[in-house]
Amino acid sequence: MEIKTKPKIFIHSWLSDDLLSKLKNNFDIDHHDTKESILTGKDLLDRVLDVEGILVQSSPIDKKLIESCPNLKIVSNVGVGFDNIDAKLCTKMGIQVTNTPGILxxxxxxxxxxxxxxxxxxxxxxxxxxxxxxxxxxxxxxxxxxxxxxxxxxxxxxxxxxxxxxxxxxxxxxxxxxxxxxxxxxxxxxxxxxxxxxxxxxxxxxxxxxxxxxxxxxxxxxxxxxxxxxxxxxxxxxxxxxxxxxxxxxxxxxxxxxxxxxxxxxxxxxxxxxxxxxxxxxxxxxAPHAGSASVKARKGMVELAAKNIEMFFLEKDVLNPVNTIN
The missing domain is CATH 3.40.50.720 (NAD(P)-binding Rossmann-like Domain)
Structure with missing residues (x-):
């Protein structure tokens, strides 16, 4: 499926240069590398107000943020646990949530x-x-x-x-x-x-x-x-x-x-x-929350989170749905 207008995606995670370049072919990317800092509160909110997708590692995707993003369609979490995301509210508002099981x-x-x-x-x-x-x-x-x-x-x-x-x-x-x-x-x-x-x-x-x-x-x-x-x-x-x-x-x-x-x-x-x-x-x-911190796992998690974003917009499907959207 060809995308005529590139959906705007905010990425709050480390990404390899190759993966970032690949995503830019189909998406309007705003990227914050989490090796620099973890965004929360207003700093995070200001970056996501008009996005259609969020690829997130660590930061809370809470009620205030979700309700402030009228165009948001998908939150792709880098990790298995998704307690940083208000998945129930996302479901209520028709927002797809995905995670990255298995790889880690x-x-x-x-x-x-x-x-x-x-x-x-x-x-x-x-x-x-x-x-x-x-x-x-x-x-x-x-x-x-x-x-x-x-x-x-x-x-x-x-x-x-x-x-x-x-x-x-x-x-x-x-x-x-x-x-x-x-x-x-x-x-x-x-x-x-x-x-x-x-x-x-x-x-x-x-x-x-x-x-x-x-x-x-x-x-x-x-x-x-x-x-x-x-x-x-x-x-x-x-x-x-x-x-x-x-x-x-x-x-x-x-x-x-x-x-x-x-x-x-x-x-x-x-x-x-x-x-x-x-x-x-x-x-x-x-230890500093490093359970999944192997080269293979961390690269694979980000790649799978990105794949969920790609599939959602290009194929109207995802590999790892956390919730069901009607």
Whole structure:
């Protein structure tokens, strides 16, 4: 399909030069590279008032923005989670929303295991000892960590990424337990040697717990002081999903009072802000929301988000619809 008048598209993301040039063949592009800054509020609104499409990474596409854009037809999100977009309002207003599932699964699953290993084996502590000149000898008592083999790994959110984490965890000798809104088929459970548990039972029985569920009204503050007190004293919590799933102030209490042994976080309740007390704890591993930050995943996500924009205007279809537009 040929476009006679190029639709105006605002791109709030990194893009390769080749992909940007390709999009300019069919679209009137206004591009803001997010390596420079993340636009929000008026700075973002001023750029999108008359656009027909938005390709967005990170920034909130909220009620005020959506209602201020009378020509908006599609919001293409760079990422699987789309809690930054008011998808319900978009549906009501006939605006297509898309995301980029699948491409980042391997990267996020790899990072989940990296965080687990880092906090269990105290990797950042060791790095700091060497960098600060504290490595004087191979002391026998130095940095004793947690073993993985034979321990229970609890996965909260057994979607496609959760399954990929389970596949990576099995060779370490971890026993796979999971909690999911919908239980997996018995065939899938058998293939992953996975056992479904209630959230309470999972918290009580697992040494390592990885959060991989989406952020919804139901999962916001899924983990509070109540849940943390039910975890094992020698357990570790890893959150690579969305920050607000864990109530950050309660997590700090649990760490300070030694209800749990440690945690690894790639996401934060009020990111990019976080409680500085987390950074002062040796048993806490911190990452800057980099779960999908592999070369293949990040390039692929942007390419898929752009493909959804192209298909919407050129073929009246999309590959990855989040909502249904009548």
């Amino acid at each position: 699964n391997d990267a996020v699953a790899d990072m989940s295991m990296a965080l687990l290993l880092a906090v269990a084996r105290r990797v950042p502590e060791g790095d700091q000892i060497v960098r600060s000149g504290g490595f004087k000898a191979n002391f026998y008592h130095l940095l004793w960590g947690a073993d993985l083999k034979g321990e229970n790994l609890g996965i909260i959110g057994m979607g496609s990424i959760g399954k990929d984490v389970a596949k990576r965890a099995l060779p370490f000798g971890l026993n796979i337990k999971y909690h999911n809104r919908n239980r997996l088929s018995k065939d899938i459970e058998r293939s992953l040697n996975a056992e479904w548990m209630s959230l309470l039972d999972l918290l009580k029985s697992c040494r390592f717990i990885i959060i991989l569920c989406p952020l919804t009204n139901e999962t916001k503050h899924l983990i509070t002081i109540k849940e943390l007190k039910n975890m094992k004293r020698d357990s570790f919590l890893i959150n690579i999903a969305r920050g607000p799933i864990v109530k950050e102030s309660d997590l700090i209490i649990a760490l300070e009072d030694k209800f749990i042994s440690g945690c690894a976080l790639d996401v934060y309740e009020f990111e990019p802000n976080y409680d500085i007390r987390l950074a002062r704890m040796d048993n806490v591993v911190l």
